Every structure is written in C-alpha cells, then in structure tokens.
Amino acid sequence: MxxxxxxxxxxxxxxxxxxxxxxxxxxxxxxxxxxxxxxxxxxxxxxxxxxxxxxxxxxxxxxxxxxxxxxxxxxxxxxxxxxxxxxxxxxxxxxxxxxxxxxxxxxxxxxxxxxxxxxxxxxKKNIDSIEDEYIFVKSDKKYFKIKLSEILFIEGLKDYVIIQLDNQRIISRMSLKTIQNLLPTNIFFRINKSYIINMEHVDSFDNNDIFIGSYEIAIGNSYRNDFLNDFIKNRLSQ
Known part of the structure; x- marks a missing residue:
C-alpha cells in the first residue's frame, strides 16, 4: 500500500x-x-x-x-x-x-x-473477468464485453471510470487504480492522474500532450519521463 x-x-x-x-x-x-x-x-x-x-x-x-x-x-x-x-x-x-x-x-x-x-x-466485483483480449465490465446493471484492442483510453472521474471506445463510452463504478492493475502494462499506460491510454491508438504526441483521434490528453509531469522513455526506446526504435 x-x-x-x-x-x-x-x-x-x-x-x-x-x-x-x-x-x-x-x-x-x-x-x-x-x-x-x-x-x-x-x-x-x-x-x-x-x-x-x-x-x-x-x-x-x-x-x-x-x-x-x-x-x-x-x-x-x-x-x-x-x-x-x-x-x-x-x-x-x-x-x-x-x-x-x-x-x-x-x-x-x-x-x-x-x-x-x-x-x-x-x-473488482464490477469486473467479472479479464482475459488476454477482453474484459467484462459491469455498467447499468449489465456486463459488457470489451475488447482491449478497442479501448482508446480510460478516464477516472471520482468513484467511476469512463472507458472510451471508438463509438461508445462505458461508465463503471471503480477507481482508475483498480482497472489499471488489471490491464497489460505493455499496452496501457497511465499518462496522468486521471487517464490511462492505449499506446496502440496514439496517433502523435509532443512533450506536453498525446493525441488519439480527435482527443488531446495532457501528459502529467510525474509521468512524462516514463512515457517518453517507453515510447521512444520501445516503439520508435522498432
């Protein structure tokens, strides 16, 4: 803890x-x-x-x-x-x-x-299961099957998370930390205190922001070095 x-x-x-x-x-x-x-x-x-x-x-x-x-x-x-x-x-x-x-x-x-x-x-009761390719998340009294590859980013909002897909938003009661601990770290990255991004959907970035489609998400000061090092060393060199 x-x-x-x-x-x-x-x-x-x-x-x-x-x-x-x-x-x-x-x-x-x-x-x-x-x-x-x-x-x-x-x-x-x-x-x-x-x-x-x-x-x-x-x-x-x-x-x-x-x-x-x-x-x-x-x-x-x-x-x-x-x-x-x-x-x-x-x-x-x-x-x-x-x-x-x-x-x-x-x-x-x-x-x-x-x-x-x-x-x-x-x-964690709101996450029924997690597999290599998808998770089941409880929202509005139902469980939704969400492919990890389709998640653009996840936003934390007080006691809830908003899972942003291409054409859909799914809201579930849990903390950002809870869902972060269950996601594969080679794909998902905590970019600031309120957002986890899917690295596979990053279109561009600069020293202050990352861009996913029409979304612009700020890079937190304490997360910047880890993000830039991970992206540059592990991805841009490929």
Whole structure:
C-alpha cells in the first residue's frame, strides 16, 4: 500500500518513516513538511494512505483531509488529543498521539490494510473477468464485453471510470487504480492522474500532450519521463 507522510516536524517525519520501514506492506512514496506540497504530489501520484499531522503552518491537517480523494485513507499523527472527534467526522482510519507507540501504529496500519483490501474487492466485483483480449465490465446493471484492442483510453472521474471506445463510452463504478492493475502494462499506460491510454491508438504526441483521434490528453509531469522513455526506446526504435 503506497503511503506518504505529512508533518512539519523533521523529527516526527523521521520517526514515522522508521515505523513504516518495519511494515513490508507499506511503500513510502514521499514525505512532506506542509499540506500544499503533499496536495500537489497526490494530484499527480495517487496514494492509498496518508500519515497526517494536524497542527501545521498554512493549511492544517483537518482542512487537507477534507480535500483528498474519498478512497485515500488517513491516519492522523498529532501531539493533541482534542481533535479526535474531528477525525471521526472525517472518517479517519486512525488517530495516533505523539510520541507514537509502535504497537498502536501497527494496529492502525493493519486496520488500514484490511479496509483498503475491502475497497479493492468491492470495486473488482464490477469486473467479472479479464482475459488476454477482453474484459467484462459491469455498467447499468449489465456486463459488457470489451475488447482491449478497442479501448482508446480510460478516464477516472471520482468513484467511476469512463472507458472510451471508438463509438461508445462505458461508465463503471471503480477507481482508475483498480482497472489499471488489471490491464497489460505493455499496452496501457497511465499518462496522468486521471487517464490511462492505449499506446496502440496514439496517433502523435509532443512533450506536453498525446493525441488519439480527435482527443488531446495532457501528459502529467510525474509521468512524462516514463512515457517518453517507453515510447521512444520501445516503439520508435522498432
């Protein structure tokens, strides 16, 4: 499970980093001293879990928690107990008081891992099966057979994905991350936080955008190097 730390105290960030390092199921994707930097990061790179301080300069942890995606879990890490009620209203998965007890930290993480697994399983129910050449996706109480080769791109929109075909759009309730994990990576590429493209349908591209038919899709800053390297090294050289 991919996570980040948001805390304005360097010592606190390091302490949480060490606790994360002891849990194999966690992958630390970043560490930030303010909510603004963390917000910019998760806009381009979605994460599953945030270890979040509350009292920080600028945007505080409670304000930041209200702005993050619904499927991103939060464990508050704070020196103050009076914000616990606010954390419950924000559906935080845990509330840890500094200095953080390692056993309580692990319990909170275990709870997050279980809940994250339940979220993924619920979303995957909307994908009946996936084969080498097609998938069955639930939409409007029916399952649609979709050939992978006919998918132009997939757009994530909050709790839904929009699968764009030549002459049809199919909308299904699941996260972009869920369907991305099931697609062959040699064909499909996450180009920004909201889009997965089918590389076989790319007509042209420049440093900022890719073009598929009449569609223009921006290349996210954190995805640009991987896309250009993959396209140039693995495709243009052929």
């Amino acid at each position: 991919k996570c980040i730390i948001v805390d304005d105290e360097p010592i606190a960030r390091e302490g949480i980093r060490l606790l994360i390092a002891d849990i194999s199921q966690l992958e630390l994707a970043g560490s930030f001293n303010n909510a603004e930097s963390a917000s910019n990061f998760i806009t381009e790179t979605p994460v599953d879990l945030i270890f979040l301080d509350i009292n920080m300069p600028g945007v505080n942890g409670l304000e930041f928690a209200r702005s993050i995606p619904k499927d991103t879990l939060v464990i508050f890490t704070t020196a103050y107990s009076q914000y616990a009620l606010d954390s419950y209203e924000l559906d935080a998965i845990g509330y840890l008081i500094k200095p953080i007890d390692p056993a309580k930290f692990r319990n909170a993480v275990n709870k997050a891992l279980v809940y994250h697994s339940l979220l993924l399983n619920e979303e």
